[in-house]
Amino acid sequence: MVTSASPLRVSAGGSQQGSLSALPIRVGPSVLAGDLSKLAFETRRVIRAGADYIHLDMFDGNWVQGAFTFGPMVVKALRDHEPRAYFDVHLCVMRPEEYLEEMKHIGVSRVTLHFEATRDPGAAANRAHGLGLEIGLALAPETQVDEKLLSIAELFDVVLVMTVPPGFGGQSFMPEMLPKLRQLREVFPTKALEVDGGVTPTTAALAAAAGANEAVAGSSVFHSRNLRRAIRELRHGLEQGQQTWQQS
Numbered sequence: 082m083v084t085s086a087s088p089l090r091v092s093a094g095g096s097q098q099g100s101l102s103a104l105p106i107r108v109g110p111s112v113l114a115g116d117l118s119k120l121a122f123e124t125r126r127v128i129r130a131g132a133d134y135i136h137l138d139m140f141d142g143n144w145v146q147g148a149f150t151f152g153p154m155v156v157k158a159l160r161d162h163e164p165r166a167y168f169d170v171h172l173c174v175m176r177p178e179e180y181l182e183e184m185k186h187i188g189v190s191r192v193t194l195h196f197e198a199t200r201d202p203g204a205a206a207n208r209a210h211g212l213g214l215e216i217g218l219a220l221a222p223e224t225q226v227d228e229k230l231l232s233i234a235e236l237f238d239v240v241l242v243m244t245v246p247p248g249f250g251g252q253s254f255m256p257e258m259l260p261k262l263r264q265l266r267e268v269f270p271t272k273a274l275e276v277d278g279g280v281t282p283t284t285a286a287l288a289a290a291a292g293a294n295e296a297v298a299g300s301s302v303f304h305s306r307n308l309r310r311a312i313r314e315l316r317h318g319l320e321q322g323q324q325t326w327q328q329s
């Protein structure tokens with residue numbers, strides 16, 4: 082295992098702590114935690130409450146065993162309701178690279194593929210960019226950072242560090258993912274770094290102090306009685322954490 086005591090470098094890398102201030106803080110509610118019978122309503126509610134983007138988890142019941150959510154047709158229907166929202170689709174499916182053209186066609190803003198599920202992630206990133214799609218690389222908790230992964234991650238617009246095993250909401254944030262975030266931030270000082278799973282204002286602050294600048298949150302937003310306050314507190318947690326990073 083590579084630890085923070087053995088920093089890794091790729092060609093465009095280099096440790097530039099402090100430049101994190103250039104990266105925008107963004108909060109993306111995961112509609113998985115909302116009322117799935119009212120997806121358009123839930124999406125509109127969090128947009129009005131100040132969400133920066135909408136996180137949409139597509140599970141195929143295969144890559145994440147037994148968990149099905151929704152597919153491209155549902156996302157297309159949502160897009161028709163919300164033509165301007167930033168849609169961040171997290172593909173927890175087998176062979177996610179086969180869906181890139183469809184994601185573009187239905188108006189997705191960014192699509193995130195799992196490193197573990199994709200046959201040739203580098204080629205997928207290049208193809209997504211050719212289509213004019215932003216592209217993310219998701220890392221399941223068991224995936225460790227090494228030179229090969231870094232050279233692939235360099236091709237992506239965002240790296241998503243899963244802070245729970247993908248599959249369902251309501252799990253607890255895994256603090257053991259924080260060193261992974263630190264490693265990635267050291268190598269990629271200006272790349273978007275996102276966390277997903279068990280994100281609350283407290284864990285958002287921990288993640289941002291380790292380098293994250295984007296947070297997906299399901300339960301802590303949708304189970305709150307006040308969506309606006311929940312999103313504001315998550316943003317505040319990220320800002321506090323970013324300050325800690327800058328001072329460290």
Ligand SMILES: O=C(CO)[C@H](O)[C@H](O)COP(=O)(O)O
Nearest residue numbers: 111247248250251279299300
């Ligand atoms: O990708 C996911 C699960 O695989 C969800 O986006 C994530 O779990 C968000 O839910 P919560 O904030 O309740 O943990």
